[in-house]
Amino acid sequence: MTPIRTEQLTVVPANEASWTDLAAIFGTSDPGRCQCQRFKVRGWIWRDSTQEERTAMLREQTGCDEPGAPNTSGLVAYVDGEPAGWVAVEPRTAYPKLRSKPMLWRGRDEDRDDDGVWAITCFVVRKGFRGRGLTYLLAEATIDYARSRGAAALEGYPMIAPPGKKITWGEMHVGARQVFEDAGFTEITHPTLRRVVMRIDFRETAP
Numbered sequence: 001m002t003p004i005r006t007e008q009l010t011v012v013p014a015n016e017a018s019w020t021d022l023a024a025i026f027g028t029s030d031p032g033r034c035q036c037q038r039f040k041v042r043g044w045i046w047r048d049s050t051q052e053e054r055t056a057m058l059r060e061q062t063g064c065d066e067p068g069a070p071n072t073s074g075l076v077a078y079v080d081g082e083p084a085g086w087v088a089v090e091p092r093t094a095y096p097k098l099r100s101k102p103m104l105w106r107g108r109d110e111d112r113d114d115d116g117v118w119a120i121t122c123f124v125v126r127k128g129f130r131g132r133g134l135t136y137l138l139a140e141a142t143i144d145y146a147r148s149r150g151a152a153a154l155e156g157y158p159m160i161a162p163p164g165k166k167i168t169w170g171e172m173h174v175g176a177r178q179v180f181e182d183a184g185f186t187e188i189t190h191p192t193l194r195r196v197v198m199r200i201d202f203r204e205t206a207p
Helices: 019-026 030-034 051-062 134-148 177-183
Strands: 009-013 074-079 082-091 117-125 153-156 186-189 197-201
Touching: 009 134, 019 030, 019 051, 019 074, 019 082, 019 117, 030 051, 074 134, 082 134, 117 134, 134 153, 134 177, 177 197
Parallel strands: 117 153
Antiparallel strands: 009 074, 074 082, 082 117, 153 197, 186 197
């Protein structure tokens, strides 16, 4: 498939996009079921929330159709004007379940309640736009966005895809390590065989 060119791409905060566009990106498969609530719902996502609740939560968190909203929870990508992708990015403290996952904190001694650290937790690419490099472009877009909103650091929790092994969306929605590497993130820990924590510290990269 033909890679998406920069001139074809527009990325906006989700509150500047329409809810109709975001719903089209999520569709009705796994992303549509989760509604980007895996790290938001404190309990087990399917047991402790309904589809309707998760949808309402996402709509409230994004503030879609509200350009003047003070906060949003991610970015929406358009390719040639068509809604094509989503990436969740906001302060790490907005994700209660990140705080309680011991695996993500192995080898790290830092304040889990630091609002200055932002996190990327989910990528969704709409059917018809997959396999064209959009995830890479979305990862790059989060950097300037988080920095412009005052983030001191930005991190993600990508998976490593073993050669020849099929990985489901349920595992890879957090992104692949290569995506973060290409965007300029640095691995800071490798807590499990297939999971890494990657980060950009704006305090160190500032001119």
